[in-house]
Amino acid sequence: MGKPLTENPLRVGIVGCGKIVGQYLENFRKLDDVRLAAVADIDMERARTVADEYGQGVRALSVDELLAAPDVDLVLNLTIPAAHAEIALAAIAAGKAVYGEKPLAATTAEARKVLDAAKEAGVVVGCAPDTVLGTGVQTARKAIDDGLIGAPVAATATMVTPGHERWHPNPDFYYVPGGGPLLDMGPYYVTALVTLLGPVVSVIGAASHTRSERVIGSGPRTGETIPVTTDTHVTGVLVHESGALSTLVMSFDAVATHSANIEVHGSLGTLAVPDPNHFDGDTRLFRLGGSEWETLPVSAGYIDSGRGYGIADLARTPQGEEPRASGTLAYHVLDVMESLLDSAHSGKAVATTSRAERPVAVPLADIARAGVTGS
Incomplete structure (x- = not known):
């Protein structure tokens, strides 16, 4: 070890x-x-x-x-x-x-x-993101691993907002290459999808660039116009190594949605997964033949966690082993997103060139007090 x-x-x-x-x-x-x-x-x-x-x-x-x-x-x-x-x-x-x-x-x-x-x-x-180490995504993962939805078939992941310039005082970097909704918010969603369903082998994407300028809405630069030189609405399908298909929508152009942040569909049920931008939240299950959604008890993940827990997890990782929030995983997620943009611009499916093992699950634990509360 x-x-x-x-x-x-x-x-x-x-x-x-x-x-x-x-x-x-x-x-x-x-x-x-x-x-x-x-x-x-x-x-x-x-x-x-x-x-x-x-x-x-x-x-x-x-x-x-x-x-x-x-x-x-x-x-x-x-x-x-x-x-x-x-x-x-x-x-x-x-x-x-x-x-x-x-x-x-x-x-x-x-x-x-x-x-x-x-x-x-x-x-x-x-x-980062280490949000996937919290009780939200980890409880959903345990439900999948325990077979509560049967064989995973597909997932949807949706994030829409009218744009960060409405609240961020210096939003310029969101609207240049390396920014945009996919590279800004996509890591939360793609990392969660890989954590839940495993690595991605290929993608098919489409993207649009609807406005060439944005107006800053807060702070000392309020009213200043900034240029937009990257795609601001990206959608696509991720083909997981397991055979599951994930549909991704990331937008700085839309206003709101009723869609769950992430849903995972299986042969025996569907999971509504909490917002992967947060560490906790309710995981809900609708079983085949059931009549309503049920909220699953918290069963895995770091309790009451937040940004920085990935570093604490890294500190506990035995030498020679990958931390859960690893550079290898982050590279694969970046490869997925970059491949999605390549596909959007070429109009062709693109195979990813990297692989990352599905990170080790997080047992239910409170590391702020160094006390494990479950397994």
Whole structure:
């Protein structure tokens, strides 16, 4: 089995102190497996603010200083997608493990360089989303593994919103290549589908680019127009290695939907899976011959979890084994999404070039208090 990555709490340095960092900091405070050592940002004042608010001896450093710091075991990469590969490669070159926000990189070519460099250096790469480790998706997975819906046949995954520019003060990166609804929100849904149904072998896609400009709706740039240079509505079919077919709809152009975030259909029933953008939520089952939906009891996953639990899971992973929120899984998810866009633009089915094993299931556990409550 080997030993965990570190015998002590995993010492983490954060690069990128933007909007998402607060969610990680909140959970780091309750995870015994993780200790925040330092933070860095291109805006030093922002880094100092985060360090001061967190306290506990956390230092505000430049990026170069953080990468060189001897008390940082893992770099948490919270930069914008276009910088994911650059920061990951620099961290790996410094001998650090890496855990990145999604996607792993802006392209599979960049992501491949990250994984190859990590393999050569002998360091671990993990990547968000870790939402699939929570009780929502994991309870749904256990229902599938326990045969409650029989043989899985198909799934649907739907995410529609009129656009992030309505609430995000700096939404530019959502509307350039490497952004868009598929690369922004798709990782949650595709990672959940792979967790539930296994890896994807081919895809068929279609996409549209309906507007060339968007108007920022909040913050100091309210009213400013930004260009749109990427697809803003993407749909397609994922063919899983198991034979199951998943239909995916990701849109920054639609207003609302009554559709479940994810449904999984089997020969004996259908599961309504909670929003994969969250860690918990009700999993509901409609059985063949039944008359109504039933809510399944929580039976698997990390209890009351949040962003950062993937890092705690990585810290507990024996040396030589893949963490559940692994770089390999994130690469496969990126490959699926990139292949879907390639298919949309070519009008042809595209085979994926990567494979990732379905991650090991998460038993019901509360790692914030280091107490396993079930199996």
